[in-house]
Amino acid sequence: QVQLVESGGGLVQPGGSLRLSCAASGRIFSINAMGWYRQAPGKERELVATITSGGAINYADSVKGRFTISIDNAKNTVYLQMNSLKPEDTAVYYCNAGVLYYTGGIKSDDFWGKGTLVTVSS
Secondary structure: OEEEEEEOOEEEOOOOOEEEEEEEEEOEEEEEEEEEEEEOOOOOOEEEEEEEOOOOEEEOOOOOOOEEEEEEHHHOEEEEEEOOOOHHHOEEEEEEEEEEEEEOEEEEEEEEOOOEEEEEOO
């Protein structure tokens, strides 16, 4: 199938920066889009940012101007540069990808990483 592995999470002070990475691997034919979602304790998972393989981007209003999403199509890797971090950004950040993959034929599906924890605290 397809595996997504996130990295780059950790503890950072308010106002600091982190860069998350998510690499997709497996029987990939193509990736239509990748994105980042987050889930804080006691809250629903929410969209942070998405990017298509063609470069179309959308951000949650709460992160516009602070976060930047990018994709390296050749590496099947999406990045999230997070600047000016706030305590309310604290969450488990999950990578998502819409993938066409080989499973006998070719199938379209969404895949999720296991998440990486971002903690913004002083």
